[in-house]
Amino acid sequence: MNVQSETADKRKAILETTLELIRQYGLQGTPISLIAKNANVAAGTIYHYFQNKEAIITELHNVIREEMLAEMFTEKNEGKDFRSQFFSGWTNLCRYFIANPGSLIFIQQYNSAPHFKGIKKKNNKIPVDKFSEFFQSGMDNGYLKKMEYNLVASVVFGAIMATAKYHITGRFDYTDQDLCKIATIIWDGIKLQ
Amino acid sequence: MNVQSETADKRKAILETTLELIRQYGLQGTPISLIAKNANVAAGTIYHYFQNKEAIITELHNVIREEMLAEMFTEKNEGKDFRSQFFSGWTNLCRYFIANPGSLIFIQQYNSAPHFKGIKKKNNKIPVDKFSEFFQSGMDNGYLKKMEYNLVASVVFGAIMATAKYHITGRFDYTDQDLCKIATIIWDGIKLQ
Amino acid sequence: MNVQSETADKRKAILETTLELIRQYGLQGTPISLIAKNANVAAGTIYHYFQNKEAIITELHNVIREEMLAEMFTEKNEGKDFRSQFFSGWTNLCRYFIANPGSLIFIQQYNSAPHFKGIKKKNNKIPVDKFSEFFQSGMDNGYLKKMEYNLVASVVFGAIMATAKYHITGRFDYTDQDLCKIATIIWDGIKLQ
Amino acid sequence: MNVQSETADKRKAILETTLELIRQYGLQGTPISLIAKNANVAAGTIYHYFQNKEAIITELHNVIREEMLAEMFTEKNEGKDFRSQFFSGWTNLCRYFIANPGSLIFIQQYNSAPHFKGIKKKNNKIPVDKFSEFFQSGMDNGYLKKMEYNLVASVVFGAIMATAKYHITGRFDYTDQDLCKIATIIWDGIKLQ
DNA sequence: AATGAATGAGCGTTCATTCAT
DNA sequence: TATGAATGAACGCTCATTCAT
Structure with a gap:
């Protein structure tokens, strides 16, 4: 359960971080590398939860x-x-x-x-x-x-x-x-x- | 005068081309190189008429x-x-x-x-x-x-x-x-x- | 013995899967993750049987x-x-x-x-x-x-x-x-x- | 003429460098960045002469x-x-x-x-x-x-x-x-x- | 004034490998 | 023994901008 919620947290953190960054910098001004940094995950980790950048956008x-x-x-x-x-x-x-x-x-x-x-x-x-x-x-x-x-x-x-x-x-x-x-x-x- | 109007034409062509490309491909989907190509000027020429990409956008x-x-x-x-x-x-x-x-x-x-x-x-x-x-x-x-x-x-x-x-x-x-x-x-x- | 043969099976499955994937996609087109997926093991498991990707290749x-x-x-x-x-x-x-x-x-x-x-x-x-x-x-x-x-x-x-x-x-x-x-x-x- | 031959030289240098690197490191072991470095050009320059890596390979x-x-x-x-x-x-x-x-x-x-x-x-x-x-x-x-x-x-x-x-x-x-x-x-x- | 070759930082993405569980 | 989430270096490639001509 702890694991599950942590996993869910990471996915959620990526989504929330992305939305906040888009608010600040726009869709194009928000590179994956910045999302990773602000969500405290490695860039590669993002691709564990989403197929690509588009998938994050679509989900948001x-x-x-x-x-x-x-x-x-x-x-x-x-x-x-x-x-x-x-x-x-x-x-x-x-x-x-x-x-x-x-x-x-x-x-x-x-x-x-x-x-x-x-x-x-x-x-x-x-x-x-x-x-x-x-x-x-x-x-x-x-x-x-x-x-x-x-x-x-x-x-x-x-x-x-x-x-x-x-x-x-x-x-x-x-x-x-x-x-x-x-x-x-x-x-x-x-x-x- | 001929020179002046040519100059004006070139400037205008850059602006019009940019607007048309933005319509088709969006602000981010319109690189300088594409503007240059479609406006029939060299990429460097654009920088004679505008300080940078932002200046084109602002003028538009x-x-x-x-x-x-x-x-x-x-x-x-x-x-x-x-x-x-x-x-x-x-x-x-x-x-x-x-x-x-x-x-x-x-x-x-x-x-x-x-x-x-x-x-x-x-x-x-x-x-x-x-x-x-x-x-x-x-x-x-x-x-x-x-x-x-x-x-x-x-x-x-x-x-x-x-x-x-x-x-x-x-x-x-x-x-x-x-x-x-x-x-x-x-x-x-x-x-x- | 059952355990041993399962172990042997898993090792064999990895090798066979790898060879088949190399046939289809080539040496470079065969990532560990794909081997894991097709051999029905976790990626990490492969590293229990082989030191690294090179070791699989060498054994093959x-x-x-x-x-x-x-x-x-x-x-x-x-x-x-x-x-x-x-x-x-x-x-x-x-x-x-x-x-x-x-x-x-x-x-x-x-x-x-x-x-x-x-x-x-x-x-x-x-x-x-x-x-x-x-x-x-x-x-x-x-x-x-x-x-x-x-x-x-x-x-x-x-x-x-x-x-x-x-x-x-x-x-x-x-x-x-x-x-x-x-x-x-x-x-x-x-x-x- | 000087310009032309220099241009030709650069293109040729990229091809020759690539072939030599492939000899040493193989097709996959030869990233664009290494070609650029050994050919004394910027990575982006390579894309001035070739559409992509595949085009270099095809030409070779x-x-x-x-x-x-x-x-x-x-x-x-x-x-x-x-x-x-x-x-x-x-x-x-x-x-x-x-x-x-x-x-x-x-x-x-x-x-x-x-x-x-x-x-x-x-x-x-x-x-x-x-x-x-x-x-x-x-x-x-x-x-x-x-x-x-x-x-x-x-x-x-x-x-x-x-x-x-x-x-x-x-x-x-x-x-x-x-x-x-x-x-x-x-x-x-x-x-x- | 005009060119376009050249640059290089930055992008999205992949993948061999590690490690806590 | 087995997992798969996590890592981060490295990849191919793009593009705004510069500059020698």
């Missing part, structure tokens, strides 16, 4: 996507009315990125670098279903204007990324109240008038 | 920002009412990115890679003035809800980037009508009810 | 040389006349290599790579005695031209290696009859006219 | 094959009778390998390492024509026994390689006279009795 991507989903669709929301679910989902995800700047920077770089050498995104499918289902139900139940899901998505997710980005880069410090105001803007834009 | 950034500003605040709009100015400004910029995917990819990569090796952004100030003045005037004149400029900016620009990104990556083909619908969502969110 | 070399000797000087031949002994010895060894391509590839790579990293051949002496005694007896008894043993060896062994190599690499499929014809060429060349 | 192979052909079919032989052509061709090639041990070791390693990592032989066709034509003409004109070309080739080329190998590895010092004796063995074996 999957982990972060799971976390994002969990933030938006937390169990606490299940009984709430649609508007409340939207507000808490939106602000939760935004807060998640603000609290985990590494995740935001990672996602942005991952998405904006479709041609990074050695990083071929294979499964780029977005788990649209959960999101689109949520908004679709909002339209069906008379909370939202009727429109294509993709039009809503542009505004909703674009605003999350931009807000968190502005916050992280120090352009503006968004308080919780500010996040609610932004969510209100969006809500006013998408709700059935 | 400035160029693209000028173009973005020009799209949003075209002279044609000057006499129009506020709402029309917002709509044409927003859709123009969105269309600009859709028509110039290189610019979008460049901006996204540039912004999401704050620490790329050899690329240290020195002047990261956004020329907030023109944008913020525009929205401020909207609030002062009773068109928009009163709120911090940065809250509006998150939604407005976040939606532009996301929309163009979704379009370029093939996730969804936004028609002109779709762009208007998105602009309407945003307008409904920010306008004074 | 010795094994193959024993097999080669056994093929050439089989007991069946002992009563035969000199010419028959030559023919069956030559064709047997040739057939051995054709039937055991791994042995041929191993011997060729081993002999042609005198300085492979970590492989320093210490005892490169060829057990000339048995071969040279055989040919010497042929000369003494008036079957062969009188000449230095090494001159004969060049032709006899060179032809064996070349024939088996051509066969294995698919350049030409030598039938048993073909092998006899080649042996005849050599015999006609070395016999006392 | 082509060069050596040309030299081998030139040795066997020198113009001096053209008027001679068949037997003399055979003798001078055989001994010339043998002497070539003895005088250029690097070529022999290279050819042996190249041929015996079909799976060396990063070395995929593409054009492995043997220019059989010239050789087979020569021997065919010998059969047609009544100098040689009638038989498949490949049977002759095994003996003729096998003996060359083995003889040169024995000589180079110090197993036996073959004099010119010895080479003639070996050629005589082969001739007696293939000639029409």
